[in-house]
Each structure stands twice: as C-alpha cells, then as structure tokens.
Amino acid sequence: MMKTIFRVAFAILLLFPVSARAQDGGSLLIRNATVLTVTNGTLEGTDVLVRNGKIAAIGKDLGASADRVIDGSGQFLMPGIIDAHSHIALSSVNEGSSPVTSEVTMEDVVDPFDIAIYRALAGGVTISHVMHGSANVIGGQNETIKHRYGAKNPDALRMEGAPRTIKFALGENPTRVHGSRGNQPSTRMGVEMVFRRTFTDGKRYMEEWDAYRRDSKKNPRLVPPEYNLRLETIADILRGEIIVHCHSYRADEILMLLNVLKDFGVKKIVFQHVNEGFKVAPELASYGAMASVFSDWWAYKFEVYYSTAYNAAILTRNGVVTSINSDSEELDRHLYHEAAKTQKYGGLSDDEALSLITINPARQLGIDDRTGSIEIGKDADLVLFNAHPLSIYAVPEITVVDGVVEFDREADADDMRIIVDPESEITDTHLDLEYHRCMEGAADLDWLLSDAG
Amino acid sequence: MNSSLLKFAVRGTAAVLVVAAAIVPRAHGQTDERPVTNAFAVSGATVQTEPGKVLRNATVVVRDGIITAVGTDVAIPYDARILDGDSLFVYAGFIDGIGHIGIPEPRDEGPSQGGGRNQGRTSDENPADPSNERAGIQPERSASDFLDKDDKSIDAFRKQGIAIAHSVPHGRMLPGQGSVVSLIDDISGGVVAGDATMFMQFQGARGVYPGTPMGIMAKFRNLYRQAELNKKWESNYRDNPNGIRRPPNDAALDAFFPVIAGTQPVVMKADDILTVYRALRLRDDLGFQLVLAGVEQASEMVTDLATSNAAVLLTLKMPEEKDKGAKRGKAATPDSTGEKAAARTPYNPGFRTNSYADVDAEAANLKSRRALALAQYKETAAALEKAGVPFGFSTMDIKASDFRKNLLEMVKVGLSKEAAVAALTTNPARILGIDRAAGTIASGKMGNLVISSGDYFEEKSYVKFMLVDGRLFEYDAPEKKKVASKDSSVTGAAAVAGTWRYLTNVQGEDYVGRIEISVAAGSITGIIEGDRLPETAMISPTFDSGSLSFDFMVPEIGRSHVEADIDGDSGSGTITLPGLGAFSTTFRRTSGPDQDVSTTLE
Missing domain, CATH: 3.20.20.140 (Metal-dependent hydrolases)
Known part of the structure; x- marks a missing residue:
C-alpha cells in the first residue's frame, strides 16, 4: 500500500518538477510591456524576445514565435x-x-x-x-x-x-x-x-x-x-x-x-x-x-x-x-x-x-x-512587475534568469524546497530567522574562545 | 544441477557428517590456544563465489589462511574441521569500505588522538597559526598504531559478517592514514595493507584555523601544492644533493607524497550532497585519486556520481522515521496529529494555502514530502545500482547491531542481493586495492568466509561461523526476543530506574554529575544535575530496548539531548549541546533498581 502511494507521489513529482525550470535553453517572448531598459530609457508597449538565455530582440510587435509567450500588457519589465x-x-x-x-x-x-x-x-x-x-x-x-x-x-x-x-x-x-x-x-x-x-x-x-x-x-x-x-x-x-x-x-x-x-x-x-x-x-x-x-x-x-x-x-x-x-x-x-x-x-x-x-x-x-540593463545580447535576467517598480504598490510577478522563468507568482507553491531532510521536524512554531550573517561564525568562535575553560 | 552431480554431492555430505561426528572435536575460536587444525571445510552449502555466481551443494576448503578449493566435486581433506549445519549459505568475507572498527574513540581527545586536553586555547597560542596537532592536520599518523585488540567493535562487526575492515583514525581535518585489517582477535597482527589511504574530513579545528569548510579546503590546497613542490625538491636532492638546500623532512607534507604519486587514494568523508561536491572540487583542482566515504542522499546526484570517476562508499546509516508516532513526546505539535492521514495523502508539490487557514492540510502535505524523502533515502543504494555506479559501504556512523538490519532494509526497498554482495565484497576490495587477495571465494584468496545459517538477506538468518584469515569464530543463534507484554515499556523502563553518575568531557574538561530516574504508573520521570548544572527535570525521557534518551535545558546553551546505551549498571552514549557538539559520556549506576525506587529517591 505504502509503496503504491510513493510511486504515485514520485510520478507527480516527475510531472511537476519542484523548480519550474520548464524551458531551459528555449525561447521566451514578453509582449507589449513597458520596458525599463535603464541604459536606454523607457520603451512603451514593447516586446522583448529571449533566445538561448540571451536578449535576442527588443521592439514593437516583434511577431516572433516562442516556446512561451507572456503578455506584459499594463506591466513593467526591468533588468534583474x-x-x-x-x-x-x-x-x-x-x-x-x-x-x-x-x-x-x-x-x-x-x-x-x-x-x-x-x-x-x-x-x-x-x-x-x-x-x-x-x-x-x-x-x-x-x-x-x-x-x-x-x-x-x-x-x-x-x-x-x-x-x-x-x-x-x-x-x-x-x-x-x-x-x-x-x-x-x-x-x-x-x-x-x-x-x-x-x-x-x-x-x-x-x-x-x-x-x-x-x-x-x-x-x-x-x-x-x-x-x-x-x-x-x-x-x-x-x-x-x-x-x-x-x-x-x-x-x-x-x-x-x-x-x-x-x-x-x-x-x-x-x-x-x-x-x-x-x-x-x-x-x-x-x-x-x-x-x-x-x-x-x-x-x-x-x-x-x-x-x-x-x-x-x-x-x-x-x-x-x-x-x-x-x-x-x-x-x-x-x-x-x-x-x-x-x-x-x-x-x-x-x-x-x-x-x-x-x-x-x-x-x-x-x-x-x-x-544590469535590457540590451540586445545581454543575459536574459528580467523581472516583470505589476506596477512601476519604484511605486509602493509594485509586486514582482515573474522573474527570469538566463531566459528561464525561476519565479512565477502564479506557480508559487507553499513548499519550494529542493531537498528535504527525512529527519526534519514539522512544527507550527514561529519563524525565527537570522537575517544578518555578517558576523556569523566569528561570533560563535569569539564566544568559545572567551568562555571555554 | 544434473543428477550425477547431485548424487555425488549428497554422498559427499553424508560422508562429511560421519567424519565430523567421529573424529573432529568441537573447537572454538577466540582463544589463544593453538588450534587443533588449520584446515576447515564447509560442504553441502549454497556458495556465492562472487556476486551473482552461486554454487549449490558446494564445498569450500580453507587451509593455513588460504582458500585451497571450491566447487561441487571437491574432496574434503582428512584433517579438516567440518563446519556443519543445515542449508548453510557461504559468502566471501565482507569488507567494510571505511570505518573505525578496532580503533577506540579517544576518551579525552588526548594529544595522540588529535584533540589535546588543552582544547581550551592557552593564552599565548595564536588561533591564526596553531600547531598541526591542534589544527587536526596529522596525515602522517597511521591507523595501524591505534588498533586495540580490546575494542568491542571488532567482534561486534565480525559477528555481522565483516572479515576485513578499512579502519581510519579518529580526529579532525586530516586524522591520518587508513589501514586495511583482518578482524582477527589480535588485530594489530591483522594488517593486510597498512597506510592504504589518506583519510580526510571537512571537520574544522575548534577555535583555531582552519575552522570552516572553506578554511579546510584552502588549507588542503595549500598543503597539497607545497607537498608537490617538496616532492620534486626531494627527488632532485636524492639525485644529487650538490648545490641544493636539504629538503625539510616535514612529516605532514611528506605524507602527501604517495597521494601525489597516485599510489594512495584520498578518502574524504563526504556525507551530504554539498560535501560530495566539495570533495570533487578539490579532486578536480589537484588531481588525486578520490574515494567518497559515508555518502548520504546519493540518490539526489546519481548522474554526477556516475560520471565523477570517484569511488563511492555509501553510509549504512538510516534516518529515524519521524512518522512512527510521537516518540519524543511532542504531543501538541502538528507532527503528532493525524500521522496516519498524512502518510496516506500523496504529496502535492503545487499545494497552496494560507498558513493560518488550514494548518492540518499544510502539515499533512509537508509530512507526505518528508515521507517521500525518507523513502528516497532508503532507496539510495538501489538507485545507485540502477545507474550502474559500483559502491561499497561505510560503517563510520552506525552501531554494529544496525549493520545487517539496515542492509536488509535496503534490499527490501529494491537493492538486489547480487549488488548488495558486490557492495560487501568485490567493490570494496577493488576500491581498497586488495582484490587479488580478497572479495571472492576462489583458490588462492584469503580464507575469509561468512557462513550464514541461511540466506544472509533473510531476516531469520544469522552468521553461524566466520573464517577470518583462516581462523574460526563461531556464533550462537541470537536469542529470540522476549514476547512483548502489554506493559513491556514499563517493565523495560524499570530496568533503568535508580541513581546514575555520569562522566563527560567537554572541550578538554571533565564534568561529572548525577541522574535520577524513577518509574511510576508506566511513565519515566527524572532529573539531571551536574558540576555547573542546577537540578533540571528531564524532558520526554524514553527507555526502549536498552536505549535511554531524554532532553534537558542547559542555562544559556539551550535544549540539550542525552542518548545512551544501557547495559546492566553501566552505559555509554553522548550528551549533545546545541552549537557545541556531541560529547562522549559514560554512565554508572550507583543505586537501584533492585532497591525500591521510592527509597532511592528519598
């Protein structure tokens, strides 16, 4: 019984890979967005075509076909x-x-x-x-x-x-x-x-x-x-x-x-x-x-x-x-x-x-x-926002690295870990994160040296 | 098998039984007495001469430490002691790919074992520039020098089928060189291949350089490249010393010479995925022969392992199953609610909910994923087999009693018996460079045999005889486990009741303390107290088949954990302090349990 469940679960895993690296090396077209190039000003209603991880074309109505097309109407595209x-x-x-x-x-x-x-x-x-x-x-x-x-x-x-x-x-x-x-x-x-x-x-x-x-x-x-x-x-x-x-x-x-x-x-x-x-x-x-x-x-x-x-x-x-x-x-x-x-x-x-x-x-x-900017020939590292990224209402919708969609708010599952420790505890306790790691390690060491013995 | 062969075999067996009963006295191994005979024969047995090659009703003869004959038509020498039993299964003596068998854990990490009683740094020592000893850089040491015939692990692992062990010293970054040894009683005399490997761990020195994985990697590169220069320098000097400054004779660097020459592999303890990649990185930078030891989670990187050209020794450790009920008594967490429901829900990778909205569903989904991870972990060996990656095993992180149990678990979830035997015999023999001497049952090979009461991979079988270097060790059938009565946990727990004294060593300093355990109405309660530890209540104490476990709070350090194996009035185990590590601890009962528990506690 257990075995069957695991098989089914494995099959699901195979069908929906944990990380959404769906189109490695493929092409991606973001259509009709407000493109914030950073180095060449702002381009309204513009398409950006990505091929093999690089920005291949920038322009209005490129009409290119791509493995995945994202409609950027009303949205803002900026460099990663x-x-x-x-x-x-x-x-x-x-x-x-x-x-x-x-x-x-x-x-x-x-x-x-x-x-x-x-x-x-x-x-x-x-x-x-x-x-x-x-x-x-x-x-x-x-x-x-x-x-x-x-x-x-x-x-x-x-x-x-x-x-x-x-x-x-x-x-x-x-x-x-x-x-x-x-x-x-x-x-x-x-x-x-x-x-x-x-x-x-x-x-x-x-x-x-x-x-x-x-x-x-x-x-x-x-x-x-x-x-x-x-x-x-x-x-x-x-x-x-x-x-x-x-x-x-x-x-x-x-x-x-x-x-x-x-x-x-x-x-x-x-x-x-x-x-x-x-x-x-x-x-x-x-x-x-x-x-x-x-x-x-x-x-x-x-x-x-x-x-x-x-x-x-x-x-x-x-x-x-x-x-x-x-x-x-x-x-x-x-x-x-x-x-x-x-x-x-x-x-x-x-x-x-x-x-x-x-x-x-x-x-x-x-x-x-x-x-660092949206220019032809540069790495396709891009972020699509629902509003201008300098607006307090801005939320990133899609993040692309080397032409691969690495984050998509639509497909943002609760559990995005890559591997799981089979001995990990599952508790309902509050998250206790240490955000600043600048002195991590040094502090431990300090403590040991001054207090040990 | 054709019928004439069968007849011969049957006749052979009958003759053997007669001979056995008539003339050969029952000899026992494990004594210093001179054996009656140096010849042994096992016959009428199912003999796996090499992985997947099985001879039924076959005979194996071992004389003077060497296998002299194997086959279905082998004559039994008149002076051979016959090892008899119904339907015995015979395998080549198992080889532990890596472990510490025969090398006791250093009690107080004395200077000779890589720690030093003065672990707490003296004020005039600069942590940036510690001695090699303090930094754990001692590749010149030899495991052969640490072998101890009184170490209990020798017989404990031999009883599981291990005839040859690749034992490495305890320590930190570079604890020393590994030796391949026969598990005979006088283990120091059992060295098959001394200094066969250089052992390396990504374990930093405490409080001094190098303390982190990145520090260790940089230091390793520095040592290796300096050793390369020294090796060339020394060879120039040996050719002609005229005009050349004398090379420095640095023991630690000289120990790298065989590694650089390609005659000695570096065995790196690489348990998790990241450490495996780090070991491969160092190998790619420097170009030595690499053996990855104690590998866990290998199923996550099968392809990379297959193409890595590094030898793999898989850990025999198995993770603790979390869903088997709230063993450590965390009653109020989602971990212990709806356990069964969680195990039955397939993991949904696309699951989305607001945490506050449906905690149970979220917890159930996380638990299903964890169950998957556990299943995948157990299937690691099977996955490697499927990918065609040859591997051996590591006993570094397991107790002897888990050896066969965990092996059988791997077979249960898909590892073929043939691949399991290869992982126990031919693969480690090849990795350790002893395949001409050991790993298969063939004329001329070492007289190392595992003689099992039945198929080794059947649960009810046990190792009845071990031949190691042609020496005999005989084992009784394991006692049947007592039928558990309904309140077995209570009667079991009662065995640990009383007052105990514990002794531990943290960073070179001894700590003693007292533990009191009482059992009432089926539950265990207790306190722990120590030199610098005020009396503190135990949290979720359990006692199950000899294992005592509990948590307790240490002021300013946090929730700490005790794990101990109790045998009568003594025990040994560890105290784990968060952020500091696990420390070996011994336990001795000072009163109870024969006395009334209430009087003990007054």
Missing part, C-alpha cells in the same frame, strides 16, 4: 535586480580564526538549497554577490552567483566569467574579533598595519616567484620558494585581477584605505556600507572608488552612529558609481523599494534610482557587459 552585498546561499560565512584569510573562497561553500535564493527571486533579484563576513581585515574571496534555483550542483550557480572579488573590513568588527584575543588588530591603527604588512608580504612573494619562474628555466634544480595560497591571492590583488569590496563606515578609515591602496597601486575598490561616504564623496570619485550603501539604515553600533538617507543621492551626484544593497535575506526581497527611497531623499530620477540596483552593482562586480 543585482544585490552587491549578500550572505545567502552559503554554508559558512566567516573563517574568523585569522585576521587575514585571502586564501578562502566562498565559491567553495555555495549552498544551492538555501530557500533564501527562491525568496530573493520573489523580490526580483537575479544575481547576488555572496560575500565572506567582516570578521577579518582581509577576509575571503566572494562569489557572484546567478539565482538558478533548482540546481543541486553548487557550481551551477556560479556566474561563469564574473571577475574575482575579495572582502576587506575596517573598524570595529576585525578589532573586536581579533583584538579581544590579544592579537592584531585591536585598534584602527592596527587594521592599517595589517593591510600594509600583508601587501608588503604579497609583493615580496610575487617577486620571489617571478624570479623563480624566470631562473628555473635555466636551472630546473632550483629550490622553489614556499607556496602560500594566502599571499598568492594578495599578489593577484596587486596584479589587478581581483576587485576589493571593503566593509567600512567612517570617513577617516575610508581615506586611510584609499591611501594604502594608492601606495600599493591597487585601483579596483568598492566600499561597502560606507555610511559616511557622503563626507568623502569627491575623494572617492577622484580615486575611481565605488560605493554600495544601505538606503536608510544606521546607528546599529557606535561606528555607524552618523549617517544619512541622502547618502546614495549625494554619492551619485558627486559622480561615484553607487548601488544599494541588502546584506540581508529579508531586505533583498524589496530592493526596489529601497531604491525608490532615493527619490524622496535626494530626488534621483527613475533611471538613476533603478541604476542603484541594476547597472551600478553590475559595474561594481565587473559584470556590466552582460547584465
């Missing part, structure tokens, strides 16, 4: 939202045992089963920059993932060809985690010292290996220098192959890092949070530094006491490429509202406001040649 600061879909966030952990990489710990990916899709987010936490001065390398929900192989989520990025952190988090154990850094001066020492070590390491590679051609018996994946990564930063994303709040320490980077010739820098960015906006702009901020969140600890909801607008008006991020698996579901706040606080235009969650984060991640 990009969250430049996230900790979803990760098995671990901080390797908090050392102030420098440039050798670790989030691409090793992507968790494709995290339901937060699906929830982000429901908020129109198609790409997340999943980052190492802020426990260390130089944390691990981050990963840019596409929300291809339903894949079981973690590698399937990685955005192929996206540039490497790495997490740095200034201020209270690294000084608290490492300083409280009696290690460097315990002050802001110490943070700068860790940067300078590590870059110096990395430079020397790079020189030693360059010399070895040159000389070993003549003398294959030459003893190689010590291998060090940590410094190998620092050398890659010095070579300009990795974009630095730095957790920061105060203007003084932001300028400190700019000085350090200038001394070591590192050009690619995006400041994260950067709550006092408005104080040093011209300096950021002249260095070519970018900024990824919260819309209106501060005063959650002493070093973030001073900020303003005009931050994004001031940075934008000063020519700093600025984005608004979530750093949270709750906030990422309404980033379009967060962007809209810049119209109340700073009077940004529609395109400027939408840029904060599309083309600008794409620039900060080095993926603006493929994403």
